[in-house]
Amino acid sequence: xxxxxxxxxxxxxxxxxxxxxxxxxxxxxxxxxxxxxxxxxxxxxxxxxxxxxxxxxxxxxxxxxxxxxxxxxxxxxxxxxxxxxxxxxxxxxxxxxxxxxxxxxxxxxxxxxxxxxxxxxxxxxxxxxxxxxxxxxxxxxxxxxxxxxxxxxxxxxxxxxxxxxxxxxxxxxxxxxxxxxxxxxxxxxxxxxxxxxxxxxxxxxxxxxxxxxxxxxxxxxxxxxxxxxxxxxxxxxxxxxxxxxxxxxxxxxxxx
Amino acid sequence: xxxxxxxxxxxxxxxxxxxxxxxxxxxxxxxxxxxxxxxxxxxxxxxxxxxxxxxxxxxxxxxxxxxxxxxxxxxxxxxxxxxxxxxxxxxxxxxxxxxxxxxxxxxxxxxxxxxxxxxxxxxxxxxxxxxxxxxxxxxxxxxxxxxxxxxxxxxxxxxxxxxxxxxxxxxxxxxxxxxxxxxxxxxxxxxxxxxxxxxxxxxxxxxxxxxxxxxxxxxxxxxxxxxxxxxxxxxxxxxxxxxxxxxxxxxxxxxxxxxxxxxxxxxxxxxxxxxxxxxxxxxxxxxxxxxxxxxxxxxxxxxxxxxxxxxxxxxx
Numbered sequence: 001x002x003x004x005x006x007x008x009x010x011x012x013x014x015x016x017x018x019x020x021x022x023x024x025x026x027x028x029x030x031x032x033x034x035x036x037x038x039x040x041x042x043x044x045x046x047x048x049x050x051x052x053x054x055x056x057x058x059x060x061x062x063x064x065x066x067x068x069x070x071x072x073x074x075x076x077x078x079x080x081x082x083x084x085x086x087x088x089x090x091x092x093x094x095x096x097x098x099x100x101x102x103x104x105x106x107x108x109x110x111x112x113x114x115x116x117x118x119x120x121x122x123x124x125x126x127x128x129x130x131x132x133x134x135x136x137x138x139x140x141x142x143x144x145x146x147x148x149x150x151x152x153x154x155x156x157x158x159x160x161x162x163x164x165x166x167x168x169x170x171x172x173x174x175x176x177x178x179x180x181x182x183x184x185x186x187x188x189x190x191x192x193x194x195x196x197x198x199x200x201x202x203x204x205x206x207x208x209x210x211x212x213x214x215x216x217x218x219x220x221x222x223x224x225x226x227x228x229x230x231x232x233x234x235x236x237x238x239x240x241x242x243x244x245x246x247x248x249x250x251x252x253x254x255x256x
Numbered sequence: 257x258x259x260x261x262x263x264x265x266x267x268x269x270x271x272x273x274x275x276x277x278x279x280x281x282x283x284x285x286x287x288x289x290x291x292x293x294x295x296x297x298x299x300x301x302x303x304x305x306x307x308x309x310x311x312x313x314x315x316x317x318x319x320x321x322x323x324x325x326x327x328x329x330x331x332x333x334x335x336x337x338x339x340x341x342x343x344x345x346x347x348x349x350x351x352x353x354x355x356x357x358x359x360x361x362x363x364x365x366x367x368x369x370x371x372x373x374x375x376x377x378x379x380x381x382x383x384x385x386x387x388x389x390x391x392x393x394x395x396x397x398x399x400x401x402x403x404x405x406x407x408x409x410x411x412x413x414x415x416x417x418x419x420x421x422x423x424x425x426x427x428x429x430x431x432x433x434x435x436x437x438x439x440x441x442x443x444x445x446x447x448x449x450x451x452x453x454x455x456x457x458x459x460x461x462x463x464x465x466x467x468x469x470x471x472x473x474x475x476x477x478x479x480x481x482x483x484x485x486x487x488x489x490x491x492x493x494x495x496x497x498x499x500x501x502x503x504x505x506x507x508x509x510x511x512x513x514x515x516x517x518x519x520x521x522x523x524x525x526x527x528x529x530x531x532x533x534x535x536x537x538x539x540x541x542x543x544x545x546x547x548x549x550x551x552x553x554x555x556x557x558x559x560x561x562x563x564x565x566x567x568x569x570x571x572x
Contacts, residue, residue, distance in 0.1 A: 046405055046434045148524045149295070178294045178461050183505035183518035190515050205434035208464075208507040212514050235510065249439035251464030252509040253491045 003072050004033040005167055005199050006057070006087075012065035013052050026052050028223045029066065034167065037197040039189075041214025041231060043207055043246060049223040050203050054171040057201055058089045070167075085115055088160035092172035094152035098144040104130075105140030108159045115163065129162040130155075132196075133188060150181030154188065161192070167199045174209060182209075189213055208250050211235060219243045260285050260422055260455055261306075265318040268298075268305050268479075273529045275314070276301055276479045280555070283423065288449055288456035290466030290487060292502065293476035296525040299459045300348075302476070303427045306457075307345055308335045322422065340367050344421035346412045348428045353412060354400040360411045361386070361396025367418045385414040389444060406437035413441070417448065423455040424448075430465055442469045463506050467491055472560075475499050478536040479528050480552070485561030493571050495563035497541045535566070543567050 011030040014023035026049045034040045044050050055061045056068065059075060068075035070083045088111070091097040098107055108129055109122045117125070127137045133154040144152055153173060160168050170189070174182040190213055192198050204210050210217055210231070217234050219227040219242065227240045238244045261283040268276040276298045283289055291299050305316045308327060320327045322342060327335060347353040355363055364382035369375065383396060389410040400408055409429060416424055426445060430438040442458075446469045449456045458470050466473055467487055475483040475490070475498060483496035494500040504519030512518075523540040526532060532539055534549035541548070548566055555562040561571075 044434075045436050179463065179502055180294055180505045180521040183520035186507075187517050187520060190517070207435060208509055208512070211510070212507055212512065212516075231514065245436060247510075249435040250509045251439070251442075251462070251468045252511065253463040253467045253503055253506055254488075254508060254511075 005036045005038075006032075006034040006068070006070055006201075008032045008057065008066065008068045010066035011053070011056060011063045011068070013049075013056065013061070014064050026223050027056075027063070030218075030220075030223075030225050032218055032225070032228070034199050034201060036166065037193065037199055038216065039193055039200040039202055039214045041210035041217040042201060042203045042220060043205065043210050043217060044220030045205060047222075048220040050205070050220055051171055053220070054089075054169055054201070054203050057087075058169045058171075059084065059087065060089075085111070085163040086166045088163060088165040088168050090153075090156050090160050090168060090170040090173045093176050094149055094156055095176075097156055098152055100144055102143075103140065104142055104144065104147075104155055107144070108140070108155065108162055111159065111163050125162055126158075129158040132161055132192070133158045148181065149177050150184045153177060153181070153185050157185075157188065157192075161196075161198075165198070167201070169201045169203075171203045172205070173202070175204065175206065186212055206250075207235075207246050219246065260323055262321040263306070263319070264321070266302070266305060266320060267317045268301055268310065269315050269317070270313065274479065275528045276305065276316075277552075279318075279474075279476070279481055281474060281484075283455040283457065285422070285455060286449055286453040287472070288446065288458060288470040290470030290473040291457060291459045291476060292461060292463055292466055292473060293482075294461060294502075294521075294525050296478075296527075297476040298479040298528075299461075299476055300427055301479075303345065303425050303457070303459055306425060307339055307343060308332075309339075337371075340421075341371050341419040342422045344416035344419065344424050346409070346416050346424065346426040346429050348431060351400075351405070351408065354408060356400055359397040359399055360394070360403070364396070364411065364414045364418055367415060371419055381418070382414070385417055386411070388448075389414045389417070390440070404437075405433055406441065409433060409437070409441055410444070413444065413448075417452075420452065421454060423457065425457045425459070427459045428461070429458075430460060430462065438465060439468075445469060463491065463502060464509070475502070478526050478531055480536060481555055481562075481564055482537065483561070483563040483565075484555065485557075485559075489561055493569075495557060495561060495568040495571060496537075496565045497543050497569065498537045499563075500569060501540075535564070543569075 009031055011027050013027040014025050017024050042050055056063050062076050073079040105126050109126045112122045130139055174185050202213050214231050217231045218225055221242045227243050263281040266279040293299055304310050306320055316328055361382050365378040368378040391410050442465055460466050470487050473487040477498050482498045483490055501521040521540055534551055535553055538544040538548040553564045553566050555564045557563055
């Protein structure tokens with residue numbers, strides 16, 4: 001078998017509890033793999049550890065035990081600076097995750113400054129990233145407040161794409177959006193995977209959304225991975241009662 | 257059966273701008289009506305207008321009648337005796353709506369005390385209400401921060417139920433909750449409504465949730481009614497292109513093929529101050545014709561299904 005793009009092994013994360021010497025374990029040994037160009041959905045209730053897992057995969061916090069490797073090299077080791085540009089993040093709230101006082105061009109170009117890309121090259125790559133998410137080049141001159149929620153989330157995705165990553169970690173990227181806008185962003189994510197071969201870890205509490213974008217799914221319950229597999233197979237025949245309860249919770253506008 | 261709440265030609269004005277324009281609604285006892293639309297269509301404003309909680313200088317005209325009494329004509333003192341007692345509301349964000357430094361039992365009892373119940377009775381009833389909303393294992397002296405989002409939303413519902421309201425307005429009660437909790441809460445609301453014959457107004461942008469619990473639906477667009485009727489009927493065969501657009505953008509559980517391109521509605525909801533002439537949806541509408549810009553279409557149709565569209569979709 002070829003080496004997957006991202007591999008996490010036995011991830012354990014403990015959080016200290018205020019007023020207590022014991023720690024609370026929020027992740028109990030999670031294993032996962034993401035292949036090149038694949039979208040892995042992570043689904044679970046609030047409090048199941050989804051966001052903690054996302055933060056570890058984004059490199060924002062280190063696990064207490066276990067390891068994450070990207071193309072075989074350790075995520076939290078000496079290679080981390082070289083790995084970073086290949087993994088980017090998209091967050092839930094497009095209102096809170098963009099600096100209101102910076103122009104869109106500066107926001108989208110900022111990751112490139114960290115990589116030492118010169119001004120002229122930055123401008124052309126920002127324009128390319130904006131085009132990728134179907135925003136006009138003039139958008140670079142405007143401020144986030146001048147855009148709608150869906151456009152802002154596309155700006156956040158453009159910022160993630162500008163380093164030409166192999167993998168995007170998206171933590172509830174559409175939960176804060178209206179249905180019409182959610183549809184735009186989902187279409188974009190599906191399209192980017194098809195066109196750029198972008199791999200994705202897509203975290204959501206909404207099974208309908210995960211089912212739409214992810215080929216494989218991991219079901220988290222109380223910090224444990226209770227089921228993992230091809231999305232279609234898991235949904236058709238869930239092995240775990242918790243997965244079944246998630247499937248039953250999906251509302252449908254029209255009952256067949 | 258008489259409608260317990262009758263809204264006729266409700267308008268909300270901000271000086272010259274009509275934020276809400278000509279909303280009609282009739283809610284019977286034990287009935288649940290869903291209010292849907294994108295952000296900025298006036299859903300929350302509608303709820304605030306019904307509750308008499310519009311911040312000045314906003315003003316509501318038209319009529320909102322509760323058992324024949326027009327609430328818009330009531331002085332604030334009289335409205336205070338109705339609000340929270342006969343007309344209750346569950347707000348969007350349970351984290352912000354609960355007082356962080358008061359135990360939940362006290363917060364549930366507070367309204368009953370204000371409306372004249374003794375302390376011991378109020379506390380006993382608060383305990384019963386917490387049991388009823390599924391918090392039997394939570395102590396009344398627990399503080400909100402020790403509860404999960406779903407539990408907090410249940411506390412909010414217990415507070416709203418405390419005065420046995422005739423009508424409960426739930427404004428985007430589910431947005432902050434995960435799917436499983438959402439499903440539980442919507443089931444709880446439907447049960448309570450059947451049990452106490454309380455009328456429910458479910459405000460949501462999630463069509464699936466509305467379909468789950470509301471027998472009728474009102475679709476709002478840019479502060480105006482777009483379509484209304486029995487939920488099943490208008491979701492199965494919408495007549496207004498906007499309703500069709502919302503349905504096209506929604507994932508239909510396991511019925512949507514994975515990865516299918518969803519029909520997003522192009523453009524965005526216009527600001528009420530810059531509503532286009534005629535039908536406000538026309539610039540985003542695939543069926544728009546020149547006459548759509550001539551005048552605001554009235555709600556029209558056969559049976560219970562009304563749509564404000566000159567060129568409605570054909571019904572099967």
